[in-house]
Amino acid sequence: MSTQPLVIPRINANDDELALLAIHVAVGQSVVEGQVLAEVETSKAVVELNAPCAGYVLRIDMSAGHNVPVGQPLLWLGKNATDLAPTPSASPALDTSVIGKRRITTKALLLLRQLNLDEREIPSGDKELTREDVERYVLSRPAGSERGEHAPAPSEDNPADEQMVELTSWERAMCDSLSWHRDEAVPCYLEVPLDVEGWDHYASTAFSGREAMVSPLLALMAYRAVEAVGYFPRANAILSGRHYHFRQSVNLGFMVKTPKGLVMVSVNNSNRMDTFEFVSALSRLQRRAFSSKLRPDESSGATLAFTSLANVGVVRHMPALPPKCSLIIAHSAPQDSLARLGVTYDHRVLDGDTAASFLNFIANPPKP
Known part of the structure; x- marks a missing residue:
């Protein structure tokens, strides 16, 4: 074919529209295969759209700063600058008006x-x-x-003195995640004492001679969970129908609070990393999460998870299970010199004794 579209891709199953943040090319410009042509925002991250082939930009059908539908052509590429893009199909026109001098998020x-x-x-x-x-x-x-023409009319569920506000794609993704905990798993919770002094000492000496920007404590505890899977393989399994699925790759999900909301990064193939490789990989993903630069594979596919609210003084919390995970470890702040390490687990996959044994393995740091 002499022409090829760059289509808005479906990145997350629940996102029918993406926010088009930027277009980095103009009509008539030559591009090379793999060149970043635009950026879109999903419910979880900012994703770069790359040129599927080398050629010239023949036509751009959308404008940045708007919500755009999945599956529609963003722009057309041609082998030659004189090629003609297909006639646009009939579809609702996108608003391309310029919005003042104020920046609008x-x-x-x-x-x-x-x-x-x-x-x-x-x-x-x-x-x-x-x-x-x-x-x-x-x-x-x-x-x-006066309401906008698309605002819901008053009803029993939406009285006239209330305003309905639709969830953003980010918020929809969070609700979908919580729905898995409610609808699929049989969640239970338990906790064990945490060896705070031992872990603090281990974290302060683990990377002697290597400069660290922040304490690696939580990353080291998360890696201890990866090691624990070797002794408790059900921690990395899920139930589907009448079968347990034991995953060979351990993908450690780690909850990160960003300016845009809560996101879980996934350190994939954690069981194939040594301690320093894992801590470095997690640190890099945390930085990418804060700058909204995560790729889809960096925020999905977790097989077990870790979360902490110690930095805001929470002494006990019972997190919801992420989709396709049979457990999530909950780290909390100490109270009166006592700290607890908790776990929410799927009782269909793990019994209480196994979950407690798994957690006790993590509650104590590795021996020198």
């Missing part, structure tokens, strides 16, 4: 479109309009004020 832009609001009505800082600005404006409007 992606979340704010999506909410404006969902509520059919004019951004010029909404006060904010001089340089940026955020989702929080939009929500404050919506809540400040008097009851019965």
Whole structure:
């Protein structure tokens, strides 16, 4: 074929639309295979779209700063600059208007479109309009004020003095994740004492001679969980129908709180790494999560998980099981010199004795 489209891909199963953040090429420009042409945002990360082949940009059918449908052509490439792209198919036109001089965050832009609001009505800082600005404006409007044409009409479930706000793709992904815990697993919880002094000493000496920006304590505890799978293989298994599925690769999911929300990064093939390789890989994924640069494979596929709320002083928490995981380890802050290490586990796969033995293995650091 002399022409080829770059299509908006389906990256997450639950995302029918993606936010188109940027387009890095112009019509007539020559590109090479693999060149980054655009960036889209999923519910979990920012993803780069690469040129499927070398050629010239013949036509661009979308504009940055908008929500765009999965499966539709973003742009067309041709072998020659004189090739003609196919005639656009009939579809709802995208709004390509320029929005003022204020920067509008992606979340704010999506909410404006969902509520059919004019951004010029909404006060904010001089340089940026955020989702929080939009929500404050919506809540400040008097009851019965004029609604956008797409706003839900009052009903028993949506009284006139309430405003319905649709979930963002990020929030939908979180709800879908929690639904697996509710609908698929039989979750139980237990905890054991944590050897705080022993772990602190181990973390301070594990990488002697190697400079570390932050304490590797949590990463080392997470790697201890990877090692524990060798003794307790059911920790890395799931139940499907009448069969247990024992995964050969241990993909350690680690919860990371980012400015955009909670995300779980996945250190894939953790059981094929040594301690330093694992800690380095997890650190790199945490940095990518904070900058919204995770690839889809870096935030999916976890087979067991680890989370901590110690940094905000939580002394006990019972996390929900991530999809396709039979356990998640919960690390907490010490209270009166006592700290607990907890685990939420799927009782269909693990009994209490096995879960406790697995957790006790992690609660104590490796011996020198």
